[in-house]
Amino acid sequence: MNIFVCISNVPDTTTRIKYKPGNKEVDYTGVQWIINPWDELALTRAIELKEANQAAIQKITVITVGKADAEPTLRKALAIGADDAIRVDVAPEDAYTTAVQLAEVLKSEKDALILSGVESSDFNSWSVGGMLAELLDAPSVSAVSSLNIEAGNVVVTREIEGGKQTITTTIPSVLIVQKGIAIIPRIPSMRGIMTARTKPLKVVQGIASQPMVKVLDYQAPAQKSSCRMIDPENIEELIDLLHREARVI
Amino acid sequence: MSVLVYIEPREGKFKKYSFELVSYGQRVASALDQLLHILVIGKVAREELNSLGQYGATNIINVSEDIPFDDQVFTGIISNFAKQKEANVVVLAHSLTGRAIAPRLAIRLGAGLSTAVNGLPASYKPFIVNKKAFSGKTLVQQEITTEVKVLTLSQNTAGITEHSASPVIEEINSDAVASATKVVSTEVITGKVLLNEAEIIVSGGRGMRGPENWKPLEELAQILGAATACSRPVSDEGWRPHHEHVGQTGKVVAPSLYFALGISGAIQHLAGISSSKVIVAVNKDPEAPIFSAADYGIVGDLQSVLPKMTEAFRKFKAS
Numbered sequence: 001m002n003i004f005v006c007i008s009n010v011p012d013t014t015t016r017i018k019y020k021p022g023n024k025e026v027d028y029t030g031v032q033w034i035i036n037p038w039d040e041l042a043l044t045r046a047i048e049l050k051e052a053n054q055a056a057i058q059k060i061t062v063i064t065v066g067k068a069d070a071e072p073t074l075r076k077a078l079a080i081g082a083d084d085a086i087r088v089d090v091a092p093e094d095a096y097t098t099a100v101q102l103a104e105v106l107k108s109e110k111d112a113l114i115l116s117g118v119e120s121s122d123f124n125s126w127s128v129g130g131m132l133a134e135l136l137d138a139p140s141v142s143a144v145s146s147l148n149i150e151a152g153n154v155v156v157t158r159e160i161e162g163g164k165q166t167i168t169t170t171i172p173s174v175l176i177v178q179k180g181i182a183i184i185p186r187i188p189s190m191r192g193i194m195t196a197r198t199k200p201l202k203v204v205q206g207i208a209s210q211p212m213v214k215v216l217d218y219q220a221p222a223q224k225s226s227c228r229m230i231d232p233e234n235i236e237e238l239i240d241l242l243h244r245e246a247r248v249i
Numbered sequence: 250m251s252v253l254v255y256i257e258p259r260e261g262k263f264k265k266y267s268f269e270l271v272s273y274g275q276r277v278a279s280a281l282d283q284l285l286h287i288l289v290i291g292k293v294a295r296e297e298l299n300s301l302g303q304y305g306a307t308n309i310i311n312v313s314e315d316i317p318f319d320d321q322v323f324t325g326i327i328s329n330f331a332k333q334k335e336a337n338v339v340v341l342a343h344s345l346t347g348r349a350i351a352p353r354l355a356i357r358l359g360a361g362l363s364t365a366v367n368g369l370p371a372s373y374k375p376f377i378v379n380k381k382a383f384s385g386k387t388l389v390q391q392e393i394t395t396e397v398k399v400l401t402l403s404q405n406t407a408g409i410t411e412h413s414a415s416p417v418i419e420e421i422n423s424d425a426v427a428s429a430t431k432v433v434s435t436e437v438i439t440g441k442v443l444l445n446e447a448e449i450i451v452s453g454g455r456g457m458r459g460p461e462n463w464k465p466l467e468e469l470a471q472i473l474g475a476a477t478a479c480s481r482p483v484s485d486e487g488w489r490p491h492h493e494h495v496g497q498t499g500k501v502v503a504p505s506l507y508f509a510l511g512i513s514g515a516i517q518h519l520a521g522i523s524s525s526k527v528i529v530a531v532n533k534d535p536e537a538p539i540f541s542a543a544d545y546g547i548v549g550d551l552q553s554v555l556p557k558m559t560e561a562f563r564k565f566k567a568s
Contacts, residue, residue: 013497014516017386026387032486037498074524095352095362118348121497122380125364126401130320139429140320142349145491155433159492160318161259161345163437169430176349179498192449210360216391221523227530227540232549235561238529241545243302243565246527248506249449249471 001171002059003046003113006128007077008036008101008120009070010229023218037185038117042079042175044182046115047081047148051151059083065092065101071201077195079188090206095123099131100209107136110172113154118178129176140219145180174249252278253336254409255288255327255542257346262297264446265409266342268304272410273369273402275305275339280373284308286334290326290423291315297419304478305412318346319428324353326423331358336397343401344445351401361393367406382499384520403524404445405503444495447476450525451504454480454518456511456551458530460488466510469559472566478502480512496521511551514539531555 011017012032020027035043037186043062050057063086064070076160114136116129133140144248145164146157154169159178169175183236188196231240242249254274256267271287278285287301290312298309310330316322316514321558327350331339338534339345339354343365355362382389395556444450451470453463463477465540470477477493484494495502497517510531512518519542522528534551540546547554 011383013384013520015383017383019387026383031347056427060407099352099356117561121384124384125362126348126353127352127362127364130482131356131362132364133320134324134353140349140353141430142320142344159345160435162259163444164492165435166433167430173429183485183491212355212393212395213363214394215389216390216392218382219388220388221381221385221388224542227543227546229546229548231552232547232557235547235554235557238545238547238558238566239561242506242527242529244277246506246544247479248544249565 001057001111001113001223002061003050003057003115003165003220004106004109005043005077005082006061006114006116006132007039007043007062007064007073007155008117008122008128009033009064009066009073010036010120013121014039019218024215026218035073035077036117036120038178040185041179042115042117042177043077043080043082044186045177048182049147049149049187056149056152061086063105064088065090065098065206067091074174075196075200076188078199078201079190079192080186082199084200084202086204088200088206094211094213095125095127095247096132096167096212097209099128099135102128102132103135105204106132112172114157114172114174116174116176116222118176119152129174133174136174139169140176141169141173142166142176144175144177147175147177147181153241196240199202220235250281250337251284251286251334252281252338252340253286253288253331254340255347257342257344258289258291258293258297259316261291261293266344266404266446268301268409269407270340270342270402270405271301271304271306274409275412276303276369276407277338277340281338286310286330286331286336288312288327290323293419296416299416302414302416303411304409305414306416307414309416309418311420311440312419313420314423314425316423317432318424319430320353322425322428323350324357326425327400328354328357329424339397341399341401342443343403346426347401351399355399358397359395362395362399363391363397364401365403366400367403367408374400384517385523386520386549394441403503405524442470442474442476442479444476444493444500447504448479448494448503449473449475450502450504451475451508451510452478452480452485452512453489453510454512455482456513457483457488458511462552463489465555469508469530469562472559475512480518502546509539509543510555512539513537514542
């Protein structure tokens, strides 16, 4: 089996968001780009599995939808331990068009376990993985917090409201993964960085597709008014404020 | 044309979030001058279904079978009813289940999808919704340009409205197909308030100094009927289970009251709590960034402050 890890190229999570004049676009100048944190955990787990199941897993491929500026992020994924990379040469517009491009490449892969982070840290839409699975007509399991290959079977733990479930699924499947699948993302080793330069990175043309959702306007959220400080010796004041002023207890 | 709202019973009962979704559907349907259909999958008592009338449910479809959850199977059931009822707006909870189904459903219906929308649409023609992006760092107005729309609604953003409808209830069998996924076992956390349903959350950070110090925090949570949570370093260290981790890569919460105890307030943590109505922070560092996000703050060491808080809240609750 081959594992495909979908990678979203996103601004570093500590980025301050600025807008271009008119507030219709985010201003990305000076932004540091990273692998979407959940995708990085997915990749980490894929590498761990391949190391532990040499016979079962042939290859780990990372795939992204983006223009050439997304390549450093793909190279980083190769440095962490992916075997090869695919970039679909289309600027991502919305979750739908991204999923369509991924599906076009992955539809011919029948012996594939596809991993996608639950959300991306930019648009937080929780959409691409599920859309991709539906376009591929493949099973999906969402909110996956652990993944194992046991006797050739894919065994996952999924979080449900108020608990968790252990589930087996078939190949191909799309697993939409969250934290827990791995805890600490792997960082590239020196050797990894060296070999990443020569690992295959294939660029494929995208297909025509129209977005279904468009952003009209960005706004900064309202600032909180200043914090009211309370004497630690006077917890009663806090209780009184929460009860009478904020009315939350 | 109609509006279809899918709500999830838990152990045969509906929670507040479902009432908010029904109210929301009622308001959207009335703005569009369309019929509202509520879809419920699972065995639910007639009385419980009737109670949805209070929130404006006029037509309820109940697939009264306990069908094991599977993304594809549930997508199939919901999309069939959406087509049958000619729904042009389909609304789900932004719950774990809603998030799993909505993207598949959108593709199956050829619909545009907007997830975690805040409150009612800003406009119906064109169809414009408000939501957050960049983990709460920005607000976005989005237009869904397709004829059919699928939405997931963020909890506590639209509120509950009261009505007095007597719903017509249709009990139907699903034509659920066998699923490709198989549930091997289910583990349910019992006797705890769930993070996503909690009105109050008591959360601890590294300032708690170690897992052995969680007793008073749990006590405070119990007094307040609150859920317990933690920051990322705490779950990474294994002091608390991962499902308690609140923040960008953990859970995003929206309670009425959030206690941040010994949490410095890294931007990733703030991303997870920015939708809380009121935030109380306790930290020994007066410069901690958590105070810029908090409404009420106490500078002090938790070892001495937390027991005092627990005592004071206990007295308040007893009075």
